[in-house]
Amino acid sequence: MIDLRLLREDPDRVRASQRARGEDVALVDSLLSADERRRSSGVRFDELRAEQKGLGKLIGKAAGDEKAELLKRAEQLKTDVKAADTERDAADAETQELLQRLGNLVHPDVPVGGEEDFVTLETHGTHRDFAAEGFEPRDHLELGQLLGAIDVERGAKVSGSRFYFLTGVGALLELALVNAAIAQATAAGFTPMLTPALVRPQSMAGTGFLGQAAQDVYHLDKDDLYLVGTSEVPLAAYHMDEILDADRLPLRYAGFSPCFRREAGSHGKDTRGIFRVHQFDKVEMFSYVLPEDSQAEHQRLLEWEKQWLTSLELPFRVIDVASADLGSSAARKYDCEAWIPTQGKYRELTSTSDCTEFQSRRLSIRVREGKKVRPLATLNGTLCAVPRTIVAILENHQQADGSVRVPEVLRPYLGGREVLEPVAK
Structure with a gap:
């Protein structure tokens, strides 16, 4: 597979390679989109997990209505973390599946064309x-x-x-x-x-x-x-x-x-x-x-x-x-x-x-x-x-x-x- 960082930095090069191979150029944009969802969902998961850990410490020190509110927020976070984790895994799986379908980058000196164009x-x-x-x-x-x-x-x-x-x-x-x-x-x-x-x-x-x-x-x-x-x-x-x-x-x-x-x-x-x-x-x-x-x-x-x-x-x-x-x-x-x-x-x-x-x-x-x-x-x-x-x-x-x-x-x-x-x- 190719380097995802290279894909993000120079998608036109990857598109040109797909085009030279006679393969689906739209795959590049689908992969970019999936990778963006993978990264953003990963950030979202990390933020929620950090908040969840911080909230656990606050609950131990709180009392009364404040503690009740914190517990309520903790329950919501539990649901949100699980959803974010599922979303991250799904985006990662889609990214990997699309990445596996992408061919290697064609060397720039390779002649472009089919079997008879050597x-x-x-x-x-x-x-x-x-x-x-x-x-x-x-x-x-x-x-x-x-x-x-x-x-x-x-x-x-x-x-x-x-x-x-x-x-x-x-x-x-x-x-x-x-x-x-x-x-x-x-x-x-x-x-x-x-x-x-x-x-x-x-x-x-x-x-x-x-x-x-x-x-x-x-x-x-x-x-x-x-x-x-x-x-x-x-x-x-x-x-x-x-x-x-x-x-x-x-x-x-x-x-x-x-x-x-x-x-x-x-x-x-x-x-x-x-x-x-x-x-x-x-x-x-x-x-x-x-x-x-x-x-x-x-x-x-x-x-x-x-x-x-x-x-x-x-x-x-x-x-x-x-x-x-x-x-x-x-x-x-x-x-x-x-x-x-x-x-x-x-x-x-x-x-x-x-x-x-x-x-x-x-x-x-x-x-x-x-x-x-x-x-x-x-x-x-x-x-x-x-x-x-x-x-x-x-x-x-x-x-x-x-x-x-x-x-x-x-x-x-x-x-x-x-x-x-x-x-x-």
């Missing part, structure tokens, strides 16, 4: 000219079937659409990717973490995934637990309700977990293969830093993502995501999109977001600097979303006979294997 910041690598090489590229599903690596038919039989099996070298390729990604993150100073896949509502809400993203979340009603769509959620909630010493920052974690997404609203999109699925594994970077260091940390996370994709020898571009496509928690987000030859376009492989103080305020995570305690900043960055990375590797490193060249960085994790060969039918 700005391309840089491009890396070159697209292969398959025509010059004398063959038509196969898509990742055909390659995966030739390699005995991907089985979507049995995935659908067992679990339904958008589920799959990774088999043989497909399973080995996932393990190689995860191990290589964790090795890079560990070398960069991240603490590796295996995180829970089920979290409580306060963890999911605290990271901002029960707002506009709620339709994509799986919920277990009987247990009131949520399946995470990313290990960002348990990594953010890891220090919930804690005060961290400033000399411990930055704290950097690399979480590996299964991820679950309903993919609501994606009907008809990416129905072939494993690009858009309901369950997948992912390595996620997560940082806790001082608020003034968040933009520099954001650039570091982006550099680690670029390093990873470069090591996989994939052509990719970096985009500055437009305001209406940020997600409620992010003030700014960069995506790295890999070239997918059979689609003839770039598709998102990694993403990194600067969430500033938004999540730490909701999760009550603070930093202590001497006698001063304040919210800190959180950031996240995907290092390896496994299925999409497999898609990009198979399509970009395929050869005419259906085999796939293994990027050098993965070979130590695949027993030195340089090529994935088709299996006999």
Whole structure:
């Protein structure tokens, strides 16, 4: 959530942010009104309580008619204090409810607009000219079937659409990717973490995934637990309700977990293969830093993502995501999109977001600097979303006979294997 003091001091900035997100600008005025009622009712309650306490002392010293009048006033105060307390609680609850609906403040340099209004910041690598090489590229599903690596038919039989099996070298390729990604993150100073896949509502809400993203979340009603769509959620909630010493920052974690997404609203999109699925594994970077260091940390996370994709020898571009496509928690987000030859376009492989103080305020995570305690900043960055990375590797490193060249960085994790060969039918 944002700082209420900032809202009071510069409501136009918050309105501009809501407008850029394509969200309800009137929410700002409703929140200002609720906050004013919360503060005024709080003052009223404090005044009545002070009078009530002072009156108690006077009653003990009074007698006769004076005491009767004071007792009468005491009865009235008792009613007024209770009413003021109820009013204060109601105004506070309304303020918090509205505050939870407000997105993070969009960074002023973020391009304004929707999904297609991003700005391309840089491009890396070159697209292969398959025509010059004398063959038509196969898509990742055909390659995966030739390699005995991907089985979507049995995935659908067992679990339904958008589920799959990774088999043989497909399973080995996932393990190689995860191990290589964790090795890079560990070398960069991240603490590796295996995180829970089920979290409580306060963890999911605290990271901002029960707002506009709620339709994509799986919920277990009987247990009131949520399946995470990313290990960002348990990594953010890891220090919930804690005060961290400033000399411990930055704290950097690399979480590996299964991820679950309903993919609501994606009907008809990416129905072939494993690009858009309901369950997948992912390595996620997560940082806790001082608020003034968040933009520099954001650039570091982006550099680690670029390093990873470069090591996989994939052509990719970096985009500055437009305001209406940020997600409620992010003030700014960069995506790295890999070239997918059979689609003839770039598709998102990694993403990194600067969430500033938004999540730490909701999760009550603070930093202590001497006698001063304040919210800190959180950031996240995907290092390896496994299925999409497999898609990009198979399509970009395929050869005419259906085999796939293994990027050098993965070979130590695949027993030195340089090529994935088709299996006999």
